Amino acid sequence: xxxxxxxxxxxxxLKNQAKTLLKAHQQSLPEANSRIQEFHxxxxxxxxxxxxxxxxxxxxAQWVVAREYNHDSWTKLKRYVESRNxxxxxxxHLEEMLAKADGTPTTESSWYINSKVEV
Numbered sequence: 521x522x523x524x525x526x527x528x529x530x531x532x533x534l535k536n537q538a539k540t541l542l543k544a545h546q547q548s549l550p551e552a553n554s555r556i557q558e559f560h561x562x563x564x565x566x567x568x569x570x571x572x573x574x575x576x577x578x579x580x581a582q583w584v585v586a587r588e589y590n591h592d593s594w595t596k597l598k599r600y601v602e603s604r605n606x607x608x609x610x611x612x613h614l615e616e617m618l619a620k621a622d623g624t625p626t627t628e629s630s631w632y633i634n635s636k637v638e639v
Contacts, residue, residue, distance in 0.1 A: 522590040528608050529601045534585055538594075542581040548572055556580070559587040 544552035553571045556563050560583060563571050582594035591597035 523588045525589055525601070525604075529604060531598060531601050531605075534589075534597065534601065535582075538578060538581040538585045541584060542576060542578055545572075545576050545581070555588070556584055559584045561587075 541552055541555065545556065550568065553568045556571050556576060557566065557568060558564070560580060563574070566574075579594065586592070586594045586597040589597055591600060
């Protein structure tokens with residue numbers, strides 16, 4: 521089962537999740553090894569013992585976190601989060617400009633609306 525990202529995902533939080541997973545693996549916590557087995561394609565056919573004895577890197581943990589959120593790689597998850605955050609900021613900026621306009625378009629809000637940027 522995949523996890524669902526929040527509406528406004530935080531990349532730092534996702535990085536911390538990967539670091540926490542790596543530490544849990546290093547501490548031999550069974551849940552960490554099960555997550556690696558379930559979501560890391562290179563370890564999906566390995567036993568929990570084999571995974572525990574493996575040298576799992578931070579990039580492996582990041583890959584697991586990305587796949588838990590239904591993304592093929594950490595890079596794709598990171599790009600998705602960054603684009604969502606840019607969209608959120610653009611929308612927030614538009615709402616602020618429209619609120620400032622108070623019904624009368626300002627130069628700033630007119631430029632934004634006329635630029636036909638889709639939000």
